[in-house]
Amino acid sequence: MFKLNLKIALRNLWKNRGITSINIGGLAIALAAFILVGLYFTYETSFDKTNPNYNNIYVVGRIYPDFKTNYTSPPFAKVIKQNFPEVENAGITKEGFIELTIKNGKNTVFAKNFMQADYNAAKILDLKPTNGLEKPTGETERLSYLNDESMKVLFPNKTDNKAEMVGFGASNSGITGKINGSITNNLHSNITFDGISIGNEIGQGESYGYNNYTTYIQVEPGTDVKNLEQKITELYRKELLKGETDQKTIAEIKGVSTFLDPLANLHLRPKAGNDAPYKILIALSVLGILILVIACINFTNLSIAQAAKRAKEVGVKKVMGAYRSQLTVQFLTEIFIQCFAATIMALILAELALPYFNILFQVNLSIWYIENDLFWQLPLVLCLITLIAGTYPALVLSGFKPAMVLKGNFSTSKQSSWLRNGLLVFQFGIAAIFIIGLLIINSQLKYMRSQDLGFTANQVVYIKNISLFNKPEKFVPVRDKILKIPGIKSATVATDVPDGSGPGSNGYTFEGEQKSIDFVDVDFDYFETLDIKLKDGRFFSSNFKTDTANSAIINESTVAKYGMKNPVGKIIRGCSTDYKIVGVVKDFKAQGFESAVQPTIYAIKNPCGNYKTQIMLKIEDNKMADALAALKAQWPQINPQDGEDFRYEFLDQLYGKLFKKQEQLQSVFFAAALLTIFIAILGLFAFAKYSTNGRIKEIAVRKILGASDVQIFKLINSSFFMMVLVANVISWPVAYILTKKWLETFAYRIDLPVLPFVSSALITILLTVITVSIQAKKAVKANPVDALKYE
Incomplete structure (x- = not known):
């Protein structure tokens, strides 16, 4: 019996190879995405697990x-x-x-x-x-x-x-x-x-x-x-x-x-840190699951749509004494064969995509790793998707009544029709959410790249160095030698560069009120090198001897935190030192866009500070290459402790690394949007074909009665148009809540725009109309006589 059922299953799959290919192909693509996401999830959640304690x-x-x-x-x-x-x-x-x-x-x-x-x-x-x-x-x-x-x-x-x-x-x-x-x-x-x-x-x-x-x-x-x-x-x-x-x-x-x-x-959500990696991992995992769910929906939809073609087979088998449970097992076997083929294809696709995935997320994952959880997860997923995607179609197919089927009075139930339509709405709803998410991520990244940072990272070179320059007089001869090189406009040294890393913090008292604020120890020309704007007072200057002893500059956030009024000239105390505030600088986004600008104090001398090792140079753009070549050649004389080991990074590239996680999320949403749309369109294409074929005689009668091609196209598209429109309306509140929560992780962000919501509707509706129209074209252009000659 099993051999016979297997033969029938393979014959049916081959006979309907178009639908079979769509089923297997869509499921394979979704499974490949799920495999990659599963590998990454396992990797990210297993840091330090080799530690026995x-x-x-x-x-x-x-x-x-x-x-x-x-x-x-x-x-x-x-x-x-x-x-x-x-x-x-x-x-x-x-x-x-x-x-x-x-x-x-x-x-x-x-x-x-x-x-x-x-x-x-x-x-x-x-x-x-x-x-x-x-x-x-x-x-x-x-x-x-x-x-x-x-x-x-x-x-x-x-x-x-x-x-x-x-x-x-x-x-x-x-x-x-x-x-x-x-x-x-x-x-x-x-x-x-x-x-x-x-x-x-x-x-x-x-x-x-x-x-x-x-x-x-x-x-x-x-x-x-x-x-x-x-x-x-x-x-x-x-x-x-x-x-x-x-x-x-x-x-x-x-x-x-x-x-x-x-x-x-510690890796994903430290209590004293940023939990953005955890949120991105959860988002990625949800995307992987949703893509797989959409593929399963496709599978279920197409299997139900094919039910009419298998009705007489079921009727004959039941008359011959087959039980419903036997038929259910038979149809589940067919579905399992398709799912198994999709799994094999998914492994191939995942292996092909893995190098690009590793580059995107800067990891070194492998599918064929002996301790990989995938070896037990994948068979489990295979069984689950077989049950999820196949149980209902198998029950529908095995539940046909032989008398009605063999009399020719068979038609699928309204429940099946509602289910198919509901699943299609769900598919396009998810696709719309991905499109909206992608467009909003693009808008936020565009905003981050175009927004004024409050400082200029372009043409600033950060030189790696092992010498300590806490005493300003020690850096003077180094600065003098550097500035002799043509093209170098300014040079400074500090404890930190604005690359997203957080500086130290300490308690500072102003007018009897103590608060904890960040501190950065700098040298002359720090603000000029980074083109940081002065709001009040002055910058540090070698013309003022007290600047190397007890002068300080604060930012706008410090003024706001203490509620200062006319702070220049007043005293702020920290680390057993009374600092005279000589200037206030405008806030600049040293920690990126996710964290608000922190109240910060800048001083040349700080008994509790860190080591000043970070050298920064402002170099003219058209003289950059020559200046760097001269620095490399002269570095043993300029900074003997570093000697021949001259190495540098461009500050704008360092700062650009702060966008890495969001760029990864952008790439993931782009891929997810493409995959969900592609899988949904595949299903829609096959579903439209089935729906159109079922209305061949209706279309023929309408054409004989004078309906134009445009009217027929409008008729066929109307139901699909309404379903996609409903899908968008349902998806908008969900997309609004999710994207709003994502944007709230940024201290500096765009206002939630309306355009992505409208765009998602236009894109999904346009793709639906094109897909359905391509499939309906054959039925519209067909000769009505061919459809009605046997009536």
Whole structure:
């Protein structure tokens, strides 16, 4: 019996190969998209899962009235471990702040992040050097490791795991150090580095004011994390209150709290960070599921539409004694064959598209990975889509009554008609949402690219550097040499460049009111180099000696935060220094469009600041190439510590990376819109063919009675036109809510436009009319006699 059913199934699929091709092709395209999305979802949600203590590791962060941060001070980890027995281990890490040059003869590597970690943090994070994790001896010993790739570059012929001596900085710097071995840099982790230095302790001598470390704790399984979080908050306040007598400061400390952020949160939705990657992942996942649902709808619609052709077969089989359950299994087998063929084709399509997908999302995914979840997910999806897309058509087909069918009185039920129409409306509704989403994303990206940033990134070159220029007099000879090169208009150095990275923050008091604001330590010509506009007062100038001691410039957001009136000339206090405000600059979008401009103070001298290493140059456009060539040639004389290692990036390209996630989303929505429209049109094409063929005699009678071709086209298109119009009307509120929520993730955004909603209706209606008209053309042009000669 199975063999006979299989033969009938294959014969029917071949006989209706046009519909079969549309069914398999549409499903294969949707499945291929679903496979890629599934791979990416698994990748993004499995960061750090190889860590054996994954579920028990937390980052300790701080909460202030106006911000959250993951950065804490060095003593805190040790105090936590000493006070709470449920904390099995606690350690700290610190990211590198410069791109470190490491040399072995002529071989050079640039370590962008040479991280520091204490031994406890290395154990918590499961860091494993090639020789195994060793405990440093004594308080001062540091064991340094480079990642495998860097070690291969520096020592291409190395076959053992012995320690090696390397040079740091320029070849003639004379600075050397020991690399104890290599360490695998797990790129599928939140903790990545080019090199790492491990000590028993790091940050010795730094108090609770030095909040530039990350504290990790490992708790016992089953720990009440909420209770522990509260106890750590109480401990932190107690530590800060030691020796404090000022009542206002005491009150402010009591407003500070801590939080515990699971390791599982750090990649996609950190408590003290941006959860845009998580939202994009969810959006991408929903898109993948919806595309698959649309393909299943197509499948169901076309299968029901084909029901009339199988009616007599069902009638004969039932007369011969076949049960409904047997017929249901037969039709499900046919559907499974199509779904299986679609799955094989989907794997081929996904493999072909994977290189482009990897480039778009900057990942290295593979379908044929032995531990890939796809190997159990895909068979499950295959069975699910067989049941979802095939159950109702199989029940409809197997439920025909033999007497009615064999008398020739058969017609599909109104319920089937309503279902087909409803599914078609749903398909085009989803397609309309994707079109609206794509158009609004395009509008927001266009706005971001054309909006005034408040500073000029063009023609600004950021030079990577390892020298420290915290004292202005140290940068003077470097600036003088740089400015002698033709085409260079200005040069400056600072702790941060406006590339989206957040600067440090600290408490500053103005007229008795303390608030936490960001700080950036700069040098002369910082604002001029970036073309930042002055609103009030003046910029820093070498003509004013106090500028290098206690002068500060603030932005408009700082003025608004403190409610300042005529701030120039007034005092703002921070880091035990009274700063005289000499200028106010207009706000500029250093952190991009997703975050509002933060209140920021700029000073040349900051006892609590970071190292000034970021050199920026403003270069004339027509002299850019010559100036860069001259800088490269003269750099050993200009900045001997860097020596021959001159390297740079254009600031506009650095800033442009802030748009990367939204550009990815734009590409995804473009692909999703094309796929959904293509799949919907495929289904519509076949459905229109079935509908038109069922009305051949009606069309013939109308033509005999004098109906014109235009009237016939209008008649056939009218029902489809109404369904697509209804689909758009239903999709608009959904699209409005979703796009509004997406736009709300931007501090600076467009107003929700009407044009995308109208455009989606026009596009879907136009495509529907064209598709249906192409299919109806044959019926309209046919001779009425051919349709009615047997009547």
